[in-house]
Amino acid sequence: xxxxxxxxxxxxxxxxxxxxxxxxxxxxxxxxxxxxxxxxxxxxxxxxxxxxxxxxxxxxxxxxxxxxxxxxxxxxxxxxxxxxxxxxxxxxxxxxxxxxxxxxxxxxxxxxxxxxxxxxxxxxxxxxxxxxxxxxxxxxxxxxxxxxxxxxxxxxxxxxxxxxxxxxxxxxxxxxxxxxxxxxxxxxxxxxxxxxxxxxxxxxxxxxxxxxxxxxxxxxxxxxxxxxxxxxxxxxxxxxxxxxxxxxxxxxxxxxxxxxxxxxxxxxxxxxxxxxxxxxxxxxxxxxxxxxxxxxxxxxxxxxxxxxxxxxxxxxxxxxxxxxxxxxxxxxxxxxxxxxxxxxxxxxxxxxxxxxxxxxxxxxxxxxxxxxxxxxxxxxxx
Numbered sequence: 001x002x003x004x005x006x007x008x009x010x011x012x013x014x015x016x017x018x019x020x021x022x023x024x025x026x027x028x029x030x031x032x033x034x035x036x037x038x039x040x041x042x043x044x045x046x047x048x049x050x051x052x053x054x055x056x057x058x059x060x061x062x063x064x065x066x067x068x069x070x071x072x073x074x075x076x077x078x079x080x081x082x083x084x085x086x087x088x089x090x091x092x093x094x095x096x097x098x099x100x101x102x103x104x105x106x107x108x109x110x111x112x113x114x115x116x117x118x119x120x121x122x123x124x125x126x127x128x129x130x131x132x133x134x135x136x137x138x139x140x141x142x143x144x145x146x147x148x149x150x151x152x153x154x155x156x157x158x159x160x161x162x163x164x165x166x167x168x169x170x171x172x173x174x175x176x177x178x179x180x181x182x183x184x185x186x187x188x189x190x191x192x193x194x195x196x197x198x199x200x201x202x203x204x205x206x207x208x209x210x211x212x213x214x215x216x217x218x219x220x221x222x223x224x225x226x227x228x229x230x231x232x233x234x235x236x237x238x239x240x241x242x243x244x245x246x247x248x249x250x251x252x253x254x255x256x257x258x259x260x261x262x263x264x265x266x267x268x269x270x271x272x273x274x275x276x277x278x279x280x281x282x283x284x285x286x287x288x289x290x291x292x293x294x295x296x297x298x299x300x301x302x303x304x305x306x307x308x309x310x311x312x313x314x315x316x317x318x319x320x321x322x323x324x325x326x327x328x329x330x331x332x333x334x335x336x337x338x339x340x341x342x343x344x345x346x347x348x349x350x351x352x353x354x355x356x357x358x359x360x361x362x363x364x365x366x367x368x369x370x371x372x373x374x375x376x377x378x379x380x381x382x
Contacts, residue, residue, distance in 0.1 A: 004322075005322045005323070005324055006322060006323045006324065006362075006366045006369060006370060007324045007359075007361075007362075008323065008324060008325045008356040008357060008358065008362065008366075008370065009324045009325055009326050009355075009357055010299060010357040010358055010359040010362075011153050011154075011181060011204075011297075011299060011300055011326075011355065011357035012326060012357070013203045013204070013209065014203060014204060014205060014206045014207075014359050015206060015359070015361065016206060016207070016208065016247075016251075017206040017207075017250075017251060017254050019250060019254050020206060020207055020208065020247045020250045020251045020254065021247075023246055023247060023249075023250035024208065024243045024246055024247040024250075027045070027048065027242050027243045027246050028243055031044055031045055031048065031242075032045075033045045034239060035049055035231075035239075035240055035242060036229070036230075036231065036239065045242055048242070048246055049069070049240055049242065049245055049246075050064070051249075052069075052245050052246055052248070052249035052250075053067050053069070053245075053249075055249040055250075055252070055253055056200075056213060056248070056249050056252055059252055059253065059256050060188050060189070060190050060215065061188075061189045061190055061191045061192075062190040062191065062215065063218065065218065065233075066190075066215055066216055066217060066218055067213055067214075067215060068213060068214045068215075068216060068232050068233075068235050068236060069211070069212070069213050069232060069236070069240060069241070069245050069248075070199075070211075070212045070213060070214055070236065071210055071211070071212060071241065072201045072202075072203075072209070072210060072211065072212035073100075073102060073178065073180040073199050073200065073201035073204075073212050074102040075212065075214075075225070075226075076197075076199035076200070076201075076212050076213065076214035077100075077102040077103050077106065077147075077176075077178055077199055078102065078106050078225060079214055079222075079224075079225035079226075079236075080147075080176045080196075080197035080199070080214060080216070080222075081093075081103065081106050081107060081110070081145065081147060081176060082106065082110065082225060083222035083223055083224070083225050084145060084174050084176070084196070084197070084220065084222055085110060085115060085116060085145060086115075086222075086223070087220075087221065087222045087223060088143065088174065089143070090116065090143055090144065090145045090174065091115075091116055091117060091143070092116060092117050092118075092119065092141040092143070092144045092145070093107050093110070093111075093116045093117075093118050093119070093144065093145040093146075093147065094118075094119045094120075094121055094134065094137050094138070094141075094144055094145070094146045094147070094148075094173075095107055095118070095119075095120065095121070095146075095147045095148060096120060096121050096123055096129060096148060096344075097120050097123065097340065097344040098123060098127055098149075098152055098154075098155075098157075098340075098341045098344045098345070099147065099148070099149055099178065100149060100153055100178055100180070101340075102178065103147050103149065103178055104340075107147065116145075117141075119137050119141070121133050121134045121137060121148075123344065123345065125345060125346060126157065126288055126289045126295075126345065127152065127155050127157045127287075127288040127289070127341070127344070127345045128157055128289070128295075129148060129159060129164075131160075131163060131164070131167065134146070134164070134167060135167055135171075138167060138168070138170075138171035138173055139171065142171070142172060143172065143173070143174075144171070144173040144174070145173065145174045145176065146164065146167075146168050146173050146174065146175050146176070147176045147177070147178070148164060148177060148178075149177060149178040149179070149180075149181070150177050150178070150179045150181070150182045150186075150198075151179075151181040151182040151185075151186075151296075151297045151300075152181070152288065152297075152300075152341065153180070153181050153300075154287075154288075154300075154302060154339060154341040154342070154355055155287050155288025155289070155290050155296070155300070155302045155341055155342075155345070155355075156288060156289070156290040156296035156297035156299070156300030156301070156302065157288045157289055157290075157295065157296055157297075158182075158295060158296060158297065159177070161177060161193060161195065162192075162193065162194075164177075165193050165194030165195050166194060168194060168195075169194040174196050174197075174220070175194065175195050175196050175197070176195075176196060176197040176198075177195060177197070177198050177199075178199055179198040179199055179200065180199060180200065180201045180204055180212075181204060181297060181299070181300070182297065183198075183199075183200035183201070183204065183205060183252070184200070184204065184205025184206075184207075184251065184252055184255035184256075185205065185255070185259070185262075185263070185297070185298070185299060186259075187256070187259065190215060190217075195217065196216070196217045196219070196220050197214060197215060197216060197217070197220070198214075198215045199212060199213065199214050199215070200212055200213050200248070200252070202244060202247060202248035202251055202252075205251050205252065205255045206251050206254065206255070206359070206360075207244075207247050207248045207250070207251030207252070208243065208244045208247040208248065208251075209244075210241055210244050211241050211244025211245055211247060211248040212248070213248065216235075224236055224237065226238060262360045263298055265360055266298050266299055266358045266359065266360060266362070267293060267298045268364075269358050269362050269363070269364060269367060270293070270298055270299075270301055270358055271293065272364055272367055273301060273356065273367045273370070273371075274286075274291050274301065276367060276368075276371045277303060277371070277374075280371055280374070280375060281305065281306065281374075281378070282306075283306040284303065284304070284305065284306070285303075285304040285351070286301070286302060286303060286304065287302040287303070287304050287342060287345065287347050287353055288302055288345060290302040290303075298358075299357050299358050299359070300355065300356075300357045300358075301355070301356045301357070301358075302342075302353060302354070302355045302356075303353065303354050303355075303356065304347060304348065304351045304352075304353045305351060305352045305353070305354070305374075305378065306351065306378070307348075307350045307351055307352075308352070308378055308379075314327070314352040314354065314377070315327050315354065317377045318354070318373070318377070321373040321376075321377070323369075323370055323373060325354050325355060325356050325357075326354070326355050326357075327339065327352075327353060327354060327355065339353070356370075
């Protein structure tokens with residue numbers, strides 16, 4: 001019997017790992033110095049930040065000098081996009097209509113103010129990037145910025161970053177990828193990828209909110225996005241979020257310590273839910289390739305349910321039945337604006353779609369409870 005709420009919105013945010021809380025507590029309780037201060041209190045905190053930077057860099061197989069801490073993924077994306085366009089005189093950018101708004105809205109704004117021309121690469125009915133079209137765009141437009149996410153936050157589709165990186169290298173393009181959904185869930189070996197910028201947000205892998213990072217390849221030199229101080233080696237003004245940085249590094253360390261084990265568990269939960277959905281509903285569909293474990297994030301399942309009288313109240317009914325899920329990305333959860341991702345792949349607007357996203361803390365028992373409540377909501381005879 002489920003006593004507490006079932007949380008299946010881990011693509012929006014994840015609960016803190018206990019080890020992360022324990023790592024952050026000393027920075028809250030006694031190590032309160034300003035890391036920019038030269039006295040002992042400040043030096044102690046500065047050393048902690050640099051140890052965290054070294055941890056993140058080591059896990060990603062890169063240099064600490066290439067890791068810059070930010071307030072999260074959105075700031076990191078904005079920094080990479082806006083500053084590389086300015087620094088390198090980039091006049092053309094390529095992205096897709098399925099990107100997170102941290103990328104899509106940023107590029108649309110830069111086009112609106114005349115900084116760039118923006119091209120949208122074609123996607124197929126499952127939401128996968130047309131690499132042939134991408135190559136055509138790169139051939140026709142030298143000195144392009146390519147910004148394509150590694151794992152889609154709504155439908156879970158995965159990008160072949162190696163192939164995109166090779167294309168960008170061949171045509172002299174700058175490559176940025178929003179890796180927020182895959183950071184801490186997939187290994188990123190930055191010595192093997194042809195990529196200029198990737199990003200992370202701690203709260204997507206059981207770390208704290210308000211803490212993220214930007215990887216900037218040593219070959220790329222950009223100016224700060226936020227001015228006002230010499231923090232982050234003159235790359236980001238503002239006193240560092242010390243607790244968040246320490247927590248982020250610990251969360252990534254925990255994620256890497258047993259990533260294969262976590263993946264195996266989460267895949268078993270996701271696979272179980274897919275099979276239970278298929279056997280419980282005659283007209284179940286999955287958006288994108290989210291039901292394909294080889295082509296999608298193992299943490300995300302986007303389900304399209306049959307049209308019903310309950311469609312408009314679907315998420316509300318889940319909520320009152322103690323199930324937390326979302327109807328799109330976290331940015332549109334709770335709003336009546338349709339998902340731009342589902343619209344971009346031509347999903348049927350008459351069918352209620354729900355994104356269930358999983359973590360290492362979810363269980364088979366929870367999935368059984370969710371299926372039972374779905375049957376009740378949709379009035380399926382069992």
